Amino acid sequence: MDELTSLFKALSDETRLRILKLLESGDLCVCDFVAAMDMVQPRVSFHLNVLKKANLVKDRKEGKWMHYSIDDSDMFKRFLILSVLERIPDEQIKDDKKRLDEFLKKKAEGALPDNMVCNSCRAKMNNLRSKS
Amino acid sequence: MDELTSLFKALSDETRLRILKLLESGDLCVCDFVAAMDMVQPRVSFHLNVLKKANLVKDRKEGKWMHYSIDDSDMFKRFLILSVLERIPDEQIKDDKKRLDEFLKKKAEGALPDNMVCNSCRAKMNNLRSKS
């Protein structure tokens, strides 16, 4: 029964639902969450870890960055996540989204040297640049 | 988001999953849970209340007894409950079931006067009596 309870426990926290909602449109690294949710980094890492232990997200290391994304390898969890995402209107995380976009834009505008930005971040930055 | 988190919070506790599993085969009153799970009554009432607030169970008063049953009026919750029930093998609550059956049998054998047993309890007792 432990697997079930820890799965639901992972989903029973607002901060973690905000994380899943942010991941809806693609993977993010820890510092993106920190900026988007305006939280200190260990707090974000703590929640990412809860989600990871429940197999709701997976991580991938890219240089010194750690990227998190939704783990949809299990049907039931996948269904749960979809149900959750569709029940949280975008409106509810608009502040997070706004801060995230600003952060990504700032990253892009900072004209940081190539080696300070990982590949997937650069892709997102370019995407943002072409929009504005 | 509160409705979602309190729904998952309600499902994130082993005691409450045991309650749902016991309710799989029909409604029960508080004293049935107390006997089945071998717990003090306020503890059972506390968990029933959490489930009720999350609209996972509903209650019905019958004389001095309070009967609880699964609330399947909402599709999503219904699906969640079914998913949970099918993921908990009967084996895992066999002790609860055993104590419940013994309690119901004892109720029946006690030859309690009619007015001490509510209608739905009597139905279950008769059912048990005919089995043994």
Add this chain to the structure above:
DNA sequence: ATAACATATAAAAATATTTTTATATATTAT
């Protein structure tokens, strides 16, 4: 090598949940 950075982890503090114990309320029996 040293510094800067991203992230993880540990320990302490703050907060929330659960459990227990005691008591209140409502219903039915005597």
Add this chain to the structure above:
DNA sequence: ATAATATATAAAAATATTTTTATATGTTAT
């Protein structure tokens, strides 16, 4: 009316989770 029973609720104690603060680890830049 009074006693007995079923359940609810409140307060205190126990436990678990979350947040913060400080520090460790690993990676890349200088």
